[in-house]
Amino acid sequence: MHVLMVAAENDALPNAKVGGVADVVRDCPKALVEKGLSVDVVIPDYGFDYLERHHIGVVHVPFAGQMQKLDVWKLANSDEGVTQLLISHWEFSRHNGAVYCNDEPGRPFATDASKFALFNAAVCEALLQGLIRTPDVVHLHDWHSACVALLLKTDSRYRKLAHLFLAYTVHNLALQGIRPFKGDSSSLEAWFPSLGYNGERLCDPRYFDCFNPMRTAINLVDKVHLVSPTYCQEVLRPSDAEKGFFGGEGLEADLQAAYEQGRVVGILNGCEYPGMKLDDISLASLYQHAENALFQWMAKSPVLDSSYYIAHQRLLKFKTQPFSGPLVTSVGRLTDQKALLLRQPYDKGLVLDELCQRLKQYNGYMIILGSGDAELEQIMTSVMARQENLLFLKGYAHFVGEYMYHLGDLFLMPSSFEPCGISQMLAMRAGQPCLVHGVGGLRDTVEHHVSGFSFHGESLASQSYELVTSFSDALELKKSQPEQWCAICEQAKNARFTWQSVAEGYLSGLYQ
Structure with a gap:
């Protein structure tokens, strides 16, 4: 044929x-x-x-x-x-x-x-x-x-x-x-x-x-x-x-x-197995690649973008004042498909603000890599300015994404819809469990409390609540039940979705 x-x-x-x-x-x-x-x-x-x-x-x-x-x-x-x-x-x-x-x-x-x-x-x-x-x-x-x-x-x-x-x-x-x-x-x-x-x-x-x-x-x-x-x-x-x-x-x-x-x-x-081989899987390497990407993005315009300035300042802080808690990562295009729930109102801020605050209780931090809708880019920048444990990298750099897949403790993918999704497969391949909205291909690849975590909801408000709740539950499980957490990581790494x-x-x- x-x-x-x-x-x-x-x-x-x-x-x-x-x-x-x-x-x-x-x-x-x-x-x-x-x-x-x-x-x-x-x-x-x-x-x-x-x-x-x-x-x-x-x-x-x-x-x-x-x-x-x-x-x-x-x-x-x-x-x-x-x-x-x-x-x-x-x-x-x-x-x-x-x-x-x-x-x-x-x-x-x-x-x-x-x-x-x-x-x-x-x-x-x-x-x-x-x-x-x-x-x-x-x-x-x-x-x-x-x-x-x-x-x-x-x-x-x-x-x-x-x-x-x-x-x-x-x-x-x-x-x-x-x-x-x-x-x-x-x-x-x-x-x-x-x-x-x-x-x-x-x-x-x-x-x-x-x-x-x-x-x-x-x-x-x-x-x-x-x-x-x-x-x-x-x-x-x-x-x-x-x-x-x-x-x-x-x-x-x-x-x-x-x-x-x-x-x-x-x-x-x-998904391809095995994935890309990286020379030095360390936070230092991730930070260096992130800084290189920021400089390249800055150089494209004679006017300094506030998002890049805040990101570089935050990156310097991450380097000099390291966190002892979990690293939450997210890689993907900034569209309402991917980020609608993150910008929903929650308490006195947005869902993303709340996630950062919950993460702060575990001395954890978050890195988001992606670009797309200008309004969403500005929302991410504003939340980064408010939340000291968030680094938002506005753009895409291949090696930065690869290091995030390997170094993150929990991958965040709360898509409102997802025909299939590849980011969750790449994170799982690297042994990083994912927290996903149980729709589309995310439902077909991530098994709740087996290879990752998922949430549902019949409205935007209930989805937002379930996302925040599931996020806290996952962080608590990592802290209080390390053996179960390691088992979930291993299940994620061993999952296979082959061509x-x-x-x-x-x-x-x-x-x-």
């Missing part, structure tokens, strides 16, 4: 990772090859001309009223039976190597939607012309590749490819890439003016004049994959943000219909 994976990210290439989809596209193909499959992976060329690669050919694609020329490349260092492909166009690389772009208010996804629509059209054209070998399965990832399904299933130009089996993985249902059908330079009819389509199957269920790429793929493909069994069930129910439940995000009716047709499958993502089992799930449930 030959599989073609189409995605926006791929951590097998330098600087082509933003989120967890890049880990999947890097690791899963290797596991499929071990099962006897062959795999091609194609992403846009964000500026990889410095890599050794071979020119396969040129495709000319009618797009947005013009004929666009794109180049197809094969990387020379494709290894382990996985062929890495790139498609080049000035539109993909003009943003200084950035995978995604931020548009002005009122035009969400505009730049990216146009960019990925062109990329998808080029993938279809390369398949038609034989520049990309014809697969048995086309595996699409998230909304960025949804227009491949649209074109293969609705454009008469690709009629000879309409038989291809299409699998579609939803990594994050909260991001759907919605754009207008028409009336904008970034709209479906602007990209493909001659395309005939059924708007009822492609429109957003809330905004009927808008094209929803994710809904389109869900309705057109042969199989839809959610990245954990629990999340697969959660998305069949409508979201209720006021109660703190995040499910189908408007697409629950389509997912329910697909589920009843037997087209939906929930397969948990995997080999994922590949087996793909073969038995997704690719047929």
Whole structure:
């Protein structure tokens, strides 16, 4: 069996990772090859001309009223039976190597939607012309590749490819890439003016004049994959943000219909074992990497960011006045998905304030690594200014995260929803138990009082209370029952979520 994976990210290439989809596209193909499959992976060329690669050919694609020329490349260092492909166009690389772009208010996804629509059209054209070998399965990832399904299933130009089996993985249902059908330079009819389509199957269920790429793929493909069994069930129910439940995000009716047709499958993502080997796993090394990262972030602007200044002052304090209690860590993008509960009001402050105060009772401290939503970044900075045992590092530095996984005593991941999650797997792999909200992939990976700790709640208020209570309970268990704590750490370290089992799930449930 030959599989073609189409995605926006791929951590097998330098600087082509933003989120967890890049880990999947890097690791899963290797596991499929071990099962006897062959795999091609194609992403846009964000500026990889410095890599050794071979020119396969040129495709000319009618797009947005013009004929666009794109180049197809094969990387020379494709290894382990996985062929890495790139498609080049000035539109993909003009943003200084950035995978995604931020548009002005009122035009969400505009730049990216146009960019990925062109990329998808080029993938279809390369398949038609034989520049990309014809697969048995086309595996699409998230909304960025949804227009491949649209074109293969609705454009008469690709009629000879309409038989291809299409699998579609939803990594994050909260991001759907919605754009207008028409009336904008970034709209479906602007990209493909001659395309005939059924708007009822492609429109957003809330905004009927808008094209929803994710809904389109869900309705057109042969199989839809959610990245954990629990999340697969959660998305069949409508979201209720006021109660703190995040499910189908408007697409629950389509997912329910697909589920009843037997087209939906929930397969948990995997993790690589063993993990990265670090030379010196010590707090001194962590602090040095953190300071190096802070200096690099500071140097990007002539104006000193208050968050970096406070963080550096706090780091100096951590170095000179070490804590004797537990280290709580958290690594991840700062979005409401990850941090909604941390910013909920609690007593006279926020939940995060309360966690720091509870931690202070055990002479413990907390390090949070991540960036994202500007409002959340400011909230984290403000709490850091108030709580002397909190260090917030606004950004991402790979080695800082790796050391935090290895050195932390308790990993905090209170996501409001989590399709699968990778951070909890990385922390567990290093022997650090996690405190998680029992949703999605977190529920499927962390077993309460066995390999970690979990909490629940039927509203934001009850979830906040349960988070704080569970946090205190975990700290007390570590202090008063060290043998049980060590057993939990060992269970976390020995838990296995392998790509080999994922590949087996793909073969038995997704690719047929």
